[in-house]
Amino acid sequence: NAGVMQNPRHLVRRRGQEARLRCSPMKGHSHVYWYRQLPEEGLKFMVYLQKENIIDESGMPKERFSAEFPKEGPSILRIQQVVRGDSAAYFCASSPATGDGNEQFFGPGTRLTVL
Amino acid sequence: RKEVEQDPGPFNVPEGATVAFNCTYSNSASQSFFWYRQDCRKEPKLLMSVYSSGNEDGRFTAQLNRASQYISLLIRDSKLSDSATYLCVVIPGYSSASKIIFGSGTRLSIRP
Numbered sequence: 001n002a003g004v005m006q007n008p009r010h011l012v013r014r015r016g017q018e019a020r021l022r023c024s025p026m027k028g029h030s031h032v033y034w035y036r037q038l039p040e041e042g043l044k045f046m047v048y049l050q051k052e053n054i055i056d057e058s059g060m061p062k063e064r065f066s067a068e069f070p071k072e073g074p075s076i077l078r079i080q081q082v083v084r085g086d087s088a089a090y091f092c093a094s095s096p097a098t099g100d101g102n103e104q105f106f107g108p109g110t111r112l113t114v115l
Numbered sequence: 116r117k118e119v120e121q122d123p124g125p126f127n128v129p130e131g132a133t134v135a136f137n138c139t140y141s142n143s144a145s146q147s148f149f150w151y152r153q154d155c156r157k158e159p160k161l162l163m164s165v166y167s168s169g170n171e172d173g174r175f176t177a178q179l180n181r182a183s184q185y186i187s188l189l190i191r192d193s194k195l196s197d198s199a200t201y202l203c204v205v206i207p208g209y210s211s212a213s214k215i216i217f218g219s220g221t222r223l224s225i226r227p
Contacts, residue, residue, distance in 0.1 A: 106158035
């Protein structure tokens, strides 16, 4: 049973380009969460999705960031017109369809560097 | 005041020592608590849940003090492999995922 998969593991973009981060949850998990971690800081919640639905996006910046979790395929976190401040590790986590309070399993993260 | 606060450390202790650190939370309605471990440049992994009655898993003991609003993690007979950052996680209740709060982590370094 493969764990949460994220790709790419490292992504380098120039200012103004788009970044697409992918996350495939663990088999049988229908809840996906995206977090951002800046150097020397804790994880900050961004968005919580189920298949074809955004449940909670209160942690997402109002502009340039979007997320989806289509019926087929991985969840995508998309950052348009990246800026240097977007450089961070982006972690995806998944959990079974049993709601809050359950363990979240994390993927290895995508490290985004904006030049 | 931050919702979840941890001493960033680093805690630098010799192998075999006992080390403990706390995590304080501000929301008295918080319901679920966890300790995660994060190795350098890796993803967080669940270490243990924290129950009201406290719980122990081998060398690790987690406790919850609701009156003072903190959770603790005690590591006995520390090993070199325990070197990592320990994140506490607080969930206020059975509500939106946006309320899952991660602490900034406490760095632990075990020396030979």
